[in-house]
Amino acid sequence: MIVAATNAAFFLASWFLDPRSNYRELGKLRTDQQISAALRPYGLDPDQSVVHRWWFWIKGVMLHFDWGHSPTGVSVNSEVAYRVVVSGELVLVGTILSVVLGVTLGVYTASRQYGVVDRVAQTVSIVLYNVPTAVGALGLVLFAVWFNQRIGTTVLHVAGASTPGVDGAWSRLFDRLDHLVLPTVALTLLGYASWHVTQRALLLDTLHAEFVRTARATGLTRVQAIRRHALRASLIPTATSVAFTVPSVFTGAIITETVFGWRGMGTYFTGTIANNDVHGAVAVAAFGAAMTAIGAIFADIATVVLDPRIRVR
Amino acid sequence: MTASSLLTADATAPPVRLGRARLYTRRFARGRGALLGVALFLALVLFALLGSLFTSWDFSQSDYLALTQPPTTSHPFGTNQGGNDVLAECVHGLQRSLVIALSVSVLTMIIAAVVGAGAAYLGGRLERFSLAAIHFLLVVPSFLILALVSNRVAGDWRVLIIVLTIFGWMFNARVIWSVSTSLRERDYVRTAEFMGVKPWRIVLRHMVPHLGALLIVNLTLGIDDTASQRGRLRRRRHRGRQQRQCGTQGRKKITHCS
Numbered sequence: 001m002i003v004a005a006t007n008a009a010f011f012l013a014s015w016f017l018d019p020r021s022n023y024r025e026l027g028k029l030r031t032d033q034q035i036s037a038a039l040r041p042y043g044l045d046p047d048q049s050v051v052h053r054w055w056f057w058i059k060g061v062m063l064h065f066d067w068g069h070s071p072t073g074v075s076v077n078s079e080v081a082y083r084v085v086v087s088g089e090l091v092l093v094g095t096i097l098s099v100v101l102g103v104t105l106g107v108y109t110a111s112r113q114y115g116v117v118d119r120v121a122q123t124v125s126i127v128l129y130n131v132p133t134a135v136g137a138l139g140l141v142l143f144a145v146w147f148n149q150r151i152g153t154t155v156l157h158v159a160g161a162s163t164p165g166v167d168g169a170w171s172r173l174f175d176r177l178d179h180l181v182l183p184t185v186a187l188t189l190l191g192y193a194s195w196h197v198t199q200r201a202l203l204l205d206t207l208h209a210e211f212v213r214t215a216r217a218t219g220l221t222r223v224q225a226i227r228r229h230a231l232r233a234s235l236i237p238t239a240t241s242v243a244f245t246v247p248s249v250f251t252g253a254i255i256t257e258t259v260f261g262w263r264g265m266g267t268y269f270t271g272t273i274a275n276n277d278v279h280g281a282v283a284v285a286a287f288g289a290a291m292t293a294i295g296a297i298f299a300d301i302a303t304v305v306l307d308p309r310i311r312v313r
Numbered sequence: 314m315t316a317s318s319l320l321t322a323d324a325t326a327p328p329v330r331l332g333r334a335r336l337y338t339r340r341f342a343r344g345r346g347a348l349l350g351v352a353l354f355l356a357l358v359l360f361a362l363l364g365s366l367f368t369s370w371d372f373s374q375s376d377y378l379a380l381t382q383p384p385t386t387s388h389p390f391g392t393n394q395g396g397n398d399v400l401a402e403c404v405h406g407l408q409r410s411l412v413i414a415l416s417v418s419v420l421t422m423i424i425a426a427v428v429g430a431g432a433a434y435l436g437g438r439l440e441r442f443s444l445a446a447i448h449f450l451l452v453v454p455s456f457l458i459l460a461l462v463s464n465r466v467a468g469d470w471r472v473l474i475i476v477l478t479i480f481g482w483m484f485n486a487r488v489i490w491s492v493s494t495s496l497r498e499r500d501y502v503r504t505a506e507f508m509g510v511k512p513w514r515i516v517l518r519h520m521v522p523h524l525g526a527l528l529i530v531n532l533t534l535g536i537d538d539t540a541s542q543r544g545r546l547r548r549r550r551h552r553g554r555q556q557r558q559c560g561t562q563g564r565k566k567i568t569h570c571s
Binding site for chain 1: 448453454456457460461487492498499500501525526529530531
Protein backbone atom coordinates (compact mmCIF):
# COMPACT_ATOMS: atom_id res chain seq x y z
CA MET A 1 0.00 0.00 0.00
CA ILE A 2 2.80 2.40 0.92
CA VAL A 3 4.60 1.55 -2.30
CA ALA A 4 1.50 2.18 -4.38
CA ALA A 5 0.79 5.46 -2.63
CA THR A 6 4.35 6.66 -3.00
CA ASN A 7 4.40 5.89 -6.69
CA ALA A 8 1.06 7.62 -7.11
CA ALA A 9 2.57 10.59 -5.30
CA PHE A 10 5.44 10.60 -7.74
CA PHE A 11 3.18 10.82 -10.78
CA LEU A 12 0.93 13.39 -9.13
CA ALA A 13 3.88 15.52 -8.15
CA SER A 14 5.46 15.23 -11.58
CA TRP A 15 2.21 16.32 -13.13
CA PHE A 16 1.57 19.15 -10.76
CA LEU A 17 5.00 20.63 -10.05
CA ASP A 18 7.16 22.12 -12.75
CA PRO A 19 10.84 22.28 -11.75
CA ARG A 20 11.63 24.41 -14.78
CA SER A 21 9.95 27.43 -13.29
CA ASN A 22 12.64 27.55 -10.59
CA TYR A 23 15.25 28.26 -13.21
CA ARG A 24 13.02 30.63 -15.14
CA GLU A 25 12.75 32.86 -12.10
CA LEU A 26 16.52 33.15 -11.78
CA GLY A 27 18.04 36.44 -12.79
CA LYS A 28 19.90 35.23 -15.86
CA LEU A 29 17.63 34.26 -18.71
CA ARG A 30 18.06 30.67 -19.85
CA THR A 31 16.72 28.76 -22.78
CA ASP A 32 14.58 25.68 -22.30
CA GLN A 33 17.46 23.50 -23.50
CA GLN A 34 19.79 24.89 -20.87
CA ILE A 35 17.23 24.30 -18.17
CA SER A 36 16.62 20.74 -19.34
CA ALA A 37 20.33 20.07 -19.36
CA ALA A 38 20.61 21.40 -15.79
CA LEU A 39 17.75 19.22 -14.60
CA ARG A 40 18.71 16.02 -16.41
CA PRO A 41 21.32 14.74 -13.93
CA TYR A 42 18.65 14.76 -11.22
CA GLY A 43 16.10 12.95 -13.38
CA LEU A 44 13.80 15.95 -13.41
CA ASP A 45 14.04 16.94 -17.08
CA PRO A 46 10.47 17.51 -18.32
CA ASP A 47 11.54 16.78 -21.91
CA GLN A 48 11.96 13.15 -20.97
CA SER A 49 8.78 11.15 -20.54
CA VAL A 50 7.24 10.69 -17.10
CA VAL A 51 7.89 6.95 -17.25
CA HIS A 52 11.54 7.60 -17.97
CA ARG A 53 11.83 9.98 -15.03
CA TRP A 54 9.94 7.55 -12.84
CA TRP A 55 12.34 4.71 -13.76
CA PHE A 56 15.30 6.93 -12.93
CA TRP A 57 13.79 7.78 -9.56
CA ILE A 58 12.62 4.28 -8.60
CA LYS A 59 16.02 2.84 -9.53
CA GLY A 60 17.68 5.28 -7.15
CA VAL A 61 15.26 4.46 -4.36
CA MET A 62 15.38 0.69 -4.79
CA LEU A 63 19.11 0.28 -5.40
CA HIS A 64 20.73 2.98 -3.28
CA PHE A 65 17.83 4.19 -1.12
CA ASP A 66 18.47 7.54 -2.78
CA TRP A 67 15.32 9.60 -2.82
CA GLY A 68 16.58 12.02 -5.45
CA HIS A 69 17.46 15.68 -5.53
CA SER A 70 15.69 19.00 -5.46
CA PRO A 71 15.73 21.03 -8.71
CA THR A 72 18.74 22.92 -7.39
CA GLY A 73 20.60 19.70 -6.63
CA VAL A 74 20.19 19.37 -2.87
CA SER A 75 19.98 15.73 -1.81
CA VAL A 76 16.57 14.79 -0.43
CA ASN A 77 18.07 12.11 1.81
CA SER A 78 20.26 14.48 3.78
CA GLU A 79 17.49 17.08 4.12
CA VAL A 80 14.90 14.58 5.34
CA ALA A 81 17.31 12.80 7.67
CA TYR A 82 18.13 16.08 9.39
CA ARG A 83 14.58 17.31 9.51
CA VAL A 84 13.01 14.12 10.81
CA VAL A 85 15.22 14.36 13.89
CA VAL A 86 14.36 18.02 14.38
CA SER A 87 10.63 17.43 13.93
CA GLY A 88 10.74 14.32 16.06
CA GLU A 89 12.25 16.22 18.95
CA LEU A 90 9.81 19.05 18.60
CA VAL A 91 6.67 17.09 17.97
CA LEU A 92 6.97 13.93 20.03
CA VAL A 93 7.37 15.72 23.34
CA GLY A 94 4.69 18.24 22.43
CA THR A 95 2.22 15.58 21.37
CA ILE A 96 2.83 13.32 24.33
CA LEU A 97 2.48 16.23 26.75
CA SER A 98 -0.70 17.52 25.15
CA VAL A 99 -2.30 14.07 25.05
CA VAL A 100 -1.38 13.35 28.66
CA LEU A 101 -2.52 16.77 29.84
CA GLY A 102 -5.69 16.67 27.75
CA VAL A 103 -6.73 13.16 28.75
CA THR A 104 -5.96 13.73 32.42
CA LEU A 105 -7.98 16.91 32.45
CA GLY A 106 -10.74 15.20 30.51
CA VAL A 107 -10.96 12.34 32.99
CA TYR A 108 -10.72 14.62 36.01
CA THR A 109 -13.37 17.04 34.78
CA ALA A 110 -15.70 14.33 33.50
CA SER A 111 -15.88 12.69 36.89
CA ARG A 112 -16.72 16.09 38.37
CA GLN A 113 -19.11 17.26 35.67
CA TYR A 114 -20.40 20.83 36.08
CA GLY A 115 -18.18 21.40 39.11
CA VAL A 116 -16.11 24.56 39.38
CA VAL A 117 -12.96 22.88 38.07
CA ASP A 118 -14.87 21.48 35.12
CA ARG A 119 -16.30 24.86 34.17
CA VAL A 120 -13.00 26.68 34.49
CA ALA A 121 -11.04 24.02 32.61
CA GLN A 122 -13.66 23.91 29.87
CA THR A 123 -13.53 27.67 29.39
CA VAL A 124 -9.74 27.75 29.36
CA SER A 125 -9.59 24.90 26.86
CA ILE A 126 -12.06 26.48 24.48
CA VAL A 127 -10.25 29.81 24.60
CA LEU A 128 -6.88 28.14 23.98
CA TYR A 129 -8.28 25.99 21.21
CA ASN A 130 -9.51 29.06 19.40
CA VAL A 131 -6.24 30.94 19.66
CA PRO A 132 -4.65 30.75 16.21
CA THR A 133 -1.26 29.03 16.34
CA ALA A 134 0.56 32.03 14.95
CA VAL A 135 -0.89 34.34 17.60
CA GLY A 136 -0.21 31.94 20.44
CA ALA A 137 3.34 31.18 19.36
CA LEU A 138 4.20 34.83 18.78
CA GLY A 139 2.71 35.70 22.14
CA LEU A 140 5.00 33.16 23.77
CA VAL A 141 7.97 34.58 21.86
CA LEU A 142 7.16 38.09 23.07
CA PHE A 143 6.80 36.81 26.60
CA ALA A 144 10.15 35.01 26.39
CA VAL A 145 11.90 38.08 25.03
CA TRP A 146 10.46 40.19 27.82
CA PHE A 147 11.46 37.54 30.34
CA ASN A 148 15.01 37.33 29.00
CA GLN A 149 15.41 41.09 29.14
CA ARG A 150 14.05 41.13 32.64
CA ILE A 151 16.53 38.47 33.79
CA GLY A 152 19.38 39.93 31.79
CA THR A 153 20.53 36.73 30.08
CA THR A 154 19.01 34.46 27.48
CA VAL A 155 17.22 31.88 29.56
CA LEU A 156 14.62 30.88 27.02
CA HIS A 157 15.77 30.59 23.44
CA VAL A 158 13.30 31.95 20.96
CA ALA A 159 14.68 30.73 17.66
CA GLY A 160 16.31 27.65 16.20
CA ALA A 161 16.89 24.11 17.41
CA SER A 162 20.35 24.69 18.89
CA THR A 163 23.02 27.33 19.31
CA PRO A 164 25.87 26.87 16.84
CA GLY A 165 29.30 26.43 18.42
CA VAL A 166 28.26 24.85 21.68
CA ASP A 167 30.70 22.08 22.58
CA GLY A 168 30.62 19.18 24.96
CA ALA A 169 27.97 16.48 25.14
CA TRP A 170 26.24 17.80 28.25
CA SER A 171 26.14 21.46 27.34
CA ARG A 172 24.96 20.44 23.87
CA LEU A 173 22.14 18.43 25.38
CA PHE A 174 21.14 21.23 27.72
CA ASP A 175 21.28 23.69 24.87
CA ARG A 176 18.94 21.59 22.77
CA LEU A 177 16.55 21.04 25.67
CA ASP A 178 16.54 24.76 26.35
CA HIS A 179 15.61 25.47 22.76
CA LEU A 180 12.90 22.88 23.01
CA VAL A 181 11.03 24.50 25.90
CA LEU A 182 9.12 27.25 24.16
CA PRO A 183 7.95 25.39 21.04
CA THR A 184 6.87 22.48 23.21
CA VAL A 185 4.91 24.78 25.48
CA ALA A 186 3.29 26.33 22.41
CA LEU A 187 2.37 22.97 20.89
CA THR A 188 1.06 21.64 24.18
CA LEU A 189 -1.00 24.66 25.17
CA LEU A 190 -2.59 24.99 21.76
CA GLY A 191 -2.98 21.26 21.17
CA TYR A 192 -4.22 19.75 24.40
CA ALA A 193 -7.68 21.34 24.28
CA SER A 194 -9.19 19.05 21.66
CA TRP A 195 -8.03 15.97 23.61
CA HIS A 196 -9.55 17.40 26.76
CA VAL A 197 -12.92 18.15 25.20
CA THR A 198 -13.11 14.81 23.41
CA GLN A 199 -12.00 12.71 26.36
CA ARG A 200 -14.41 14.46 28.68
CA ALA A 201 -17.36 13.81 26.39
CA LEU A 202 -16.33 10.19 25.85
CA LEU A 203 -15.92 9.41 29.52
CA LEU A 204 -19.21 11.09 30.36
CA ASP A 205 -20.80 8.77 27.84
CA THR A 206 -19.37 5.61 29.35
CA LEU A 207 -19.78 6.69 33.00
CA HIS A 208 -23.46 5.85 32.79
CA ALA A 209 -23.05 2.64 30.81
CA GLU A 210 -24.50 -0.52 32.27
CA PHE A 211 -21.16 -2.26 32.71
CA VAL A 212 -19.89 0.56 34.89
CA ARG A 213 -22.99 0.32 37.03
CA THR A 214 -22.42 -3.41 37.31
CA ALA A 215 -18.84 -2.79 38.38
CA ARG A 216 -20.06 -0.43 41.09
CA ALA A 217 -22.61 -3.04 42.16
CA THR A 218 -19.88 -5.62 42.64
CA GLY A 219 -18.42 -3.38 45.31
CA LEU A 220 -15.81 -1.31 43.52
CA THR A 221 -15.46 2.28 44.63
CA ARG A 222 -16.36 5.02 42.17
CA VAL A 223 -12.73 5.74 41.40
CA GLN A 224 -11.96 2.06 40.86
CA ALA A 225 -14.98 1.61 38.62
CA ILE A 226 -13.99 4.60 36.54
CA ARG A 227 -10.37 3.61 36.28
CA ARG A 228 -10.83 -0.08 35.54
CA HIS A 229 -13.98 -0.06 33.45
CA ALA A 230 -15.20 3.28 32.17
CA LEU A 231 -11.82 4.78 31.37
CA ARG A 232 -10.63 1.73 29.48
CA ALA A 233 -13.58 1.75 27.13
CA SER A 234 -13.51 5.51 26.62
CA LEU A 235 -9.80 5.51 25.84
CA ILE A 236 -10.27 3.47 22.65
CA PRO A 237 -11.17 6.37 20.35
CA THR A 238 -8.52 8.56 21.93
CA ALA A 239 -5.84 5.94 21.38
CA THR A 240 -6.84 5.51 17.76
CA SER A 241 -6.88 9.25 17.18
CA VAL A 242 -3.46 9.67 18.74
CA ALA A 243 -2.03 6.89 16.60
CA PHE A 244 -3.39 8.39 13.43
CA THR A 245 -2.47 12.01 14.15
CA VAL A 246 1.22 11.12 14.33
CA PRO A 247 1.87 11.62 10.58
CA SER A 248 -0.10 14.84 10.35
CA VAL A 249 1.58 16.09 13.49
CA PHE A 250 4.99 15.49 11.95
CA THR A 251 4.29 17.50 8.84
CA GLY A 252 1.60 19.74 10.27
CA ALA A 253 3.49 21.88 12.76
CA ILE A 254 4.26 24.35 9.99
CA ILE A 255 3.36 27.53 11.80
CA THR A 256 5.07 26.55 15.03
CA GLU A 257 8.21 25.62 13.12
CA THR A 258 8.16 28.89 11.23
CA VAL A 259 7.65 31.07 14.27
CA PHE A 260 10.41 29.39 16.27
CA GLY A 261 12.77 29.04 13.34
CA TRP A 262 12.98 25.25 13.42
CA ARG A 263 13.77 23.62 10.11
CA GLY A 264 11.52 20.59 10.47
CA MET A 265 9.38 18.42 8.24
CA GLY A 266 6.48 20.86 8.18
CA THR A 267 8.44 23.71 6.65
CA TYR A 268 10.19 21.25 4.36
CA PHE A 269 6.85 19.99 3.08
CA THR A 270 5.53 23.45 2.23
CA GLY A 271 8.95 24.30 0.82
CA THR A 272 9.00 21.35 -1.56
CA ILE A 273 5.64 22.29 -2.99
CA ALA A 274 6.47 25.96 -3.28
CA ASN A 275 9.83 25.19 -4.95
CA ASN A 276 8.49 22.51 -7.33
CA ASP A 277 10.69 19.94 -5.64
CA VAL A 278 9.13 16.74 -7.00
CA HIS A 279 11.45 14.31 -5.25
CA GLY A 280 11.19 16.13 -1.94
CA ALA A 281 7.40 16.18 -2.01
CA VAL A 282 7.30 12.47 -2.84
CA ALA A 283 9.70 11.71 0.01
CA VAL A 284 7.47 13.61 2.42
CA ALA A 285 4.44 11.71 1.12
CA ALA A 286 6.27 8.40 1.57
CA PHE A 287 7.28 9.40 5.08
CA GLY A 288 3.68 10.27 5.88
CA ALA A 289 2.50 6.94 4.48
CA ALA A 290 5.01 5.02 6.55
CA MET A 291 3.97 6.91 9.68
CA THR A 292 0.31 6.17 8.94
CA ALA A 293 1.07 2.47 8.63
CA ILE A 294 2.94 2.45 11.93
CA GLY A 295 0.09 4.41 13.50
CA ALA A 296 -2.44 1.86 12.25
CA ILE A 297 -0.55 -1.00 13.87
CA PHE A 298 -0.30 0.86 17.17
CA ALA A 299 -3.98 1.77 17.02
CA ASP A 300 -5.00 -1.88 16.61
CA ILE A 301 -2.75 -3.04 19.43
CA ALA A 302 -4.03 -0.30 21.73
CA THR A 303 -7.66 -1.12 20.98
CA VAL A 304 -7.25 -4.80 21.79
CA VAL A 305 -5.27 -4.07 24.94
CA LEU A 306 -7.89 -1.60 26.15
CA ASP A 307 -10.90 -3.78 25.48
CA PRO A 308 -10.20 -7.51 25.55
CA ARG A 309 -13.76 -8.21 24.42
CA ILE A 310 -12.80 -7.19 20.92
CA ARG A 311 -12.17 -10.20 18.76
CA VAL A 312 -9.27 -9.85 16.39
CA ARG A 313 -10.41 -10.96 13.00
CA MET B 314 -58.98 24.11 12.66
CA THR B 315 -59.10 27.57 14.16
CA ALA B 316 -56.72 29.13 16.57
CA SER B 317 -59.11 28.94 19.48
CA SER B 318 -59.71 25.23 19.09
CA LEU B 319 -55.96 24.71 19.02
CA LEU B 320 -55.68 26.63 22.25
CA THR B 321 -58.31 24.60 24.03
CA ALA B 322 -56.76 21.38 22.80
CA ASP B 323 -53.50 22.53 24.26
CA ALA B 324 -55.07 23.39 27.57
CA THR B 325 -56.70 20.00 28.01
CA ALA B 326 -53.55 18.08 27.19
CA PRO B 327 -51.48 16.93 30.16
CA PRO B 328 -48.85 19.62 30.76
CA VAL B 329 -45.92 17.27 31.32
CA ARG B 330 -45.67 15.94 27.79
CA LEU B 331 -43.51 18.03 25.53
CA GLY B 332 -42.55 17.27 21.98
CA ARG B 333 -39.06 15.94 21.50
CA ALA B 334 -37.89 19.02 19.72
CA ARG B 335 -39.21 21.31 22.43
CA LEU B 336 -37.72 19.18 25.15
CA TYR B 337 -34.33 19.36 23.49
CA THR B 338 -34.54 23.11 22.95
CA ARG B 339 -35.47 23.66 26.58
CA ARG B 340 -32.62 21.54 27.86
CA PHE B 341 -30.22 23.17 25.47
CA ALA B 342 -31.35 26.64 26.49
CA ARG B 343 -30.58 25.83 30.10
CA GLY B 344 -26.84 25.85 29.37
CA ARG B 345 -25.56 29.40 29.23
CA GLY B 346 -22.42 28.39 27.36
CA ALA B 347 -24.50 26.69 24.70
CA LEU B 348 -26.64 29.80 24.24
CA LEU B 349 -23.56 31.98 24.00
CA GLY B 350 -22.17 29.67 21.35
CA VAL B 351 -25.36 29.79 19.34
CA ALA B 352 -25.44 33.58 19.63
CA LEU B 353 -21.85 33.87 18.40
CA PHE B 354 -22.54 31.51 15.55
CA LEU B 355 -25.69 33.37 14.53
CA ALA B 356 -23.78 36.64 14.68
CA LEU B 357 -21.22 35.20 12.27
CA VAL B 358 -23.94 33.99 9.92
CA LEU B 359 -25.61 37.39 10.04
CA PHE B 360 -22.31 39.10 9.34
CA ALA B 361 -21.72 36.81 6.37
CA LEU B 362 -25.18 37.54 4.99
CA LEU B 363 -25.54 41.23 5.76
CA GLY B 364 -21.97 42.43 6.16
CA SER B 365 -21.79 43.65 2.58
CA LEU B 366 -24.39 46.31 3.41
CA PHE B 367 -21.76 48.25 5.32
CA THR B 368 -19.55 48.79 2.33
CA SER B 369 -20.22 49.89 -1.21
CA TRP B 370 -17.26 47.92 -2.53
CA ASP B 371 -17.20 44.49 -4.05
CA PHE B 372 -14.56 42.02 -2.88
CA SER B 373 -13.04 41.82 -6.37
CA GLN B 374 -12.94 45.58 -6.95
CA SER B 375 -9.77 47.52 -6.38
CA ASP B 376 -9.70 51.08 -5.10
CA TYR B 377 -6.45 52.34 -6.58
CA LEU B 378 -6.77 55.65 -4.75
CA ALA B 379 -6.64 53.92 -1.38
CA LEU B 380 -3.90 51.30 -0.96
CA THR B 381 -3.15 49.89 2.50
CA GLN B 382 -5.42 52.44 4.14
CA PRO B 383 -6.40 52.25 7.79
CA PRO B 384 -10.14 52.04 8.40
CA THR B 385 -12.06 55.02 7.00
CA THR B 386 -15.73 55.70 6.43
CA SER B 387 -15.71 54.34 2.90
CA HIS B 388 -13.59 51.33 3.89
CA PRO B 389 -14.66 50.37 7.43
CA PHE B 390 -11.92 47.70 7.77
CA GLY B 391 -9.38 49.54 5.62
CA THR B 392 -7.80 48.23 2.43
CA ASN B 393 -4.92 45.90 1.58
CA GLN B 394 -1.95 46.37 -0.76
CA GLY B 395 -4.07 45.71 -3.82
CA GLY B 396 -6.65 48.29 -2.84
CA ASN B 397 -9.26 45.67 -2.01
CA ASP B 398 -11.78 46.54 0.63
CA VAL B 399 -10.96 44.30 3.60
CA LEU B 400 -14.52 44.27 4.93
CA ALA B 401 -15.88 43.08 1.58
CA GLU B 402 -13.18 40.42 1.44
CA CYS B 403 -13.94 39.29 4.97
CA VAL B 404 -17.63 38.98 4.25
CA HIS B 405 -17.01 37.04 1.06
CA GLY B 406 -14.42 34.77 2.65
CA LEU B 407 -16.66 34.14 5.64
CA GLN B 408 -19.58 33.15 3.43
CA ARG B 409 -17.47 30.62 1.59
CA SER B 410 -15.80 29.43 4.79
CA LEU B 411 -19.09 28.87 6.55
CA VAL B 412 -20.70 27.03 3.66
CA ILE B 413 -17.69 24.84 2.97
CA ALA B 414 -16.73 24.15 6.57
CA LEU B 415 -20.26 23.31 7.67
CA SER B 416 -21.14 21.10 4.74
CA VAL B 417 -17.80 19.32 4.62
CA SER B 418 -17.76 18.49 8.30
CA VAL B 419 -21.38 17.35 8.34
CA LEU B 420 -20.90 15.22 5.24
CA THR B 421 -17.64 13.66 6.41
CA MET B 422 -19.13 12.90 9.80
CA ILE B 423 -22.15 11.15 8.27
CA ILE B 424 -19.97 9.08 5.97
CA ALA B 425 -17.54 8.30 8.78
CA ALA B 426 -20.28 7.19 11.16
CA VAL B 427 -22.07 4.98 8.64
CA VAL B 428 -18.93 3.42 7.18
CA GLY B 429 -17.11 3.02 10.48
CA ALA B 430 -19.99 1.54 12.46
CA GLY B 431 -21.33 -0.42 9.50
CA ALA B 432 -17.99 -2.01 8.74
CA ALA B 433 -17.39 -2.94 12.36
CA TYR B 434 -20.81 -4.48 12.88
CA LEU B 435 -21.45 -6.18 9.56
CA GLY B 436 -17.90 -7.49 9.22
CA GLY B 437 -16.86 -9.83 6.47
CA ARG B 438 -16.03 -8.59 3.04
CA LEU B 439 -17.60 -5.20 3.60
CA GLU B 440 -15.37 -4.58 6.60
CA ARG B 441 -12.25 -5.64 4.76
CA PHE B 442 -13.14 -3.48 1.80
CA SER B 443 -13.96 -0.39 3.89
CA LEU B 444 -10.80 -0.72 5.94
CA ALA B 445 -8.72 -1.09 2.81
CA ALA B 446 -10.35 2.04 1.37
CA ILE B 447 -9.81 3.96 4.60
CA HIS B 448 -6.18 2.98 4.84
CA PHE B 449 -5.53 3.67 1.20
CA LEU B 450 -7.03 7.15 1.41
CA LEU B 451 -5.11 7.82 4.61
CA VAL B 452 -1.86 6.86 2.96
CA VAL B 453 -2.41 8.63 -0.35
CA PRO B 454 -0.85 12.10 -0.29
CA SER B 455 -4.19 13.87 -0.22
CA PHE B 456 -2.57 17.23 0.03
CA LEU B 457 -1.07 16.95 -3.44
CA ILE B 458 -4.41 15.93 -4.87
CA LEU B 459 -6.19 18.75 -3.06
CA ALA B 460 -3.69 21.27 -4.33
CA LEU B 461 -3.95 19.87 -7.82
CA VAL B 462 -7.73 19.92 -7.91
CA SER B 463 -8.12 23.32 -6.33
CA ASN B 464 -5.67 24.65 -8.90
CA ARG B 465 -7.63 23.12 -11.76
CA VAL B 466 -11.07 24.29 -10.73
CA ALA B 467 -9.79 27.71 -9.63
CA GLY B 468 -11.51 27.51 -6.28
CA ASP B 469 -15.00 26.51 -7.32
CA TRP B 470 -16.48 25.98 -3.88
CA ARG B 471 -18.79 23.12 -4.88
CA VAL B 472 -15.92 21.06 -6.22
CA LEU B 473 -13.92 21.96 -3.15
CA ILE B 474 -16.67 20.62 -0.90
CA ILE B 475 -16.71 17.32 -2.77
CA VAL B 476 -12.94 16.91 -2.78
CA LEU B 477 -12.49 17.92 0.84
CA THR B 478 -15.22 15.44 1.77
CA ILE B 479 -13.65 12.61 -0.21
CA PHE B 480 -10.33 13.11 1.52
CA GLY B 481 -11.70 14.09 4.91
CA TRP B 482 -13.82 11.24 6.19
CA MET B 483 -11.27 8.45 6.68
CA PHE B 484 -9.70 9.62 9.91
CA ASN B 485 -12.98 9.74 11.79
CA ALA B 486 -14.19 6.57 10.12
CA ARG B 487 -11.11 4.77 11.39
CA VAL B 488 -11.65 6.08 14.92
CA ILE B 489 -15.34 5.19 14.83
CA TRP B 490 -14.52 1.75 13.50
CA SER B 491 -12.26 0.97 16.41
CA VAL B 492 -14.86 2.21 18.90
CA SER B 493 -17.49 0.16 17.15
CA THR B 494 -15.46 -3.03 17.35
CA SER B 495 -15.85 -2.56 21.09
CA LEU B 496 -19.51 -1.53 20.83
CA ARG B 497 -20.55 -4.57 18.82
CA GLU B 498 -19.62 -6.79 21.73
CA ARG B 499 -21.74 -4.83 24.20
CA ASP B 500 -24.86 -6.30 25.71
CA TYR B 501 -27.37 -3.91 24.23
CA VAL B 502 -26.24 -4.68 20.70
CA ARG B 503 -26.52 -8.38 21.48
CA THR B 504 -29.99 -7.84 22.91
CA ALA B 505 -31.10 -6.04 19.79
CA GLU B 506 -29.65 -8.86 17.73
CA PHE B 507 -31.54 -11.55 19.65
CA MET B 508 -34.75 -9.56 19.31
CA GLY B 509 -34.40 -9.85 15.56
CA VAL B 510 -33.52 -6.27 14.71
CA LYS B 511 -32.12 -6.07 11.18
CA PRO B 512 -28.34 -5.48 10.90
CA TRP B 513 -28.43 -2.02 9.32
CA ARG B 514 -31.06 -0.94 11.78
CA ILE B 515 -28.78 -1.98 14.63
CA VAL B 516 -25.98 0.03 13.10
CA LEU B 517 -28.04 3.15 12.53
CA ARG B 518 -30.39 3.13 15.51
CA HIS B 519 -28.28 1.46 18.19
CA MET B 520 -24.62 1.93 17.47
CA VAL B 521 -24.44 5.33 15.80
CA PRO B 522 -26.45 7.10 18.53
CA HIS B 523 -24.12 5.58 21.08
CA LEU B 524 -21.29 7.35 19.33
CA GLY B 525 -23.18 10.62 19.70
CA ALA B 526 -20.76 12.43 21.98
CA LEU B 527 -17.76 11.51 19.87
CA LEU B 528 -19.55 12.56 16.70
CA ILE B 529 -20.67 15.92 18.03
CA VAL B 530 -17.34 16.89 19.51
CA ASN B 531 -15.45 15.84 16.41
CA LEU B 532 -17.99 17.62 14.25
CA THR B 533 -17.45 20.94 15.97
CA LEU B 534 -13.70 20.51 16.02
CA GLY B 535 -13.92 19.46 12.37
CA ILE B 536 -15.64 22.67 11.32
CA ASP B 537 -12.72 24.61 12.65
CA ASP B 538 -10.19 22.29 11.00
CA THR B 539 -11.87 22.52 7.62
CA ALA B 540 -11.97 26.28 7.79
CA SER B 541 -8.27 26.52 8.52
CA GLN B 542 -7.35 23.78 6.05
CA ARG B 543 -9.13 25.68 3.33
CA GLY B 544 -7.32 28.80 4.40
CA ARG B 545 -4.00 27.02 4.02
CA LEU B 546 -4.90 25.75 0.56
CA ARG B 547 -5.93 29.15 -0.57
CA ARG B 548 -2.91 30.90 0.84
CA ARG B 549 -0.66 28.57 -1.04
CA ARG B 550 -2.50 29.16 -4.27
CA HIS B 551 -2.91 32.88 -4.30
CA ARG B 552 -0.19 33.93 -1.96
CA GLY B 553 -2.65 36.39 -0.57
CA ARG B 554 -3.41 37.90 -3.93
CA GLN B 555 -7.14 38.12 -3.69
CA GLN B 556 -10.00 37.07 -1.47
CA ARG B 557 -8.52 37.14 1.97
CA GLN B 558 -9.61 33.94 3.60
CA CYS B 559 -11.35 34.69 6.83
CA GLY B 560 -9.92 31.65 8.57
CA THR B 561 -9.34 33.72 11.65
CA GLN B 562 -12.92 34.92 11.63
CA GLY B 563 -14.18 31.41 11.23
CA ARG B 564 -12.14 30.23 14.17
CA LYS B 565 -14.15 32.06 16.79
CA LYS B 566 -16.85 29.52 16.30
CA ILE B 567 -18.94 27.21 18.32
CA THR B 568 -16.91 24.81 20.32
CA HIS B 569 -19.34 25.00 23.17
CA CYS B 570 -20.85 21.58 22.80
CA SER B 571 -21.80 18.97 25.35
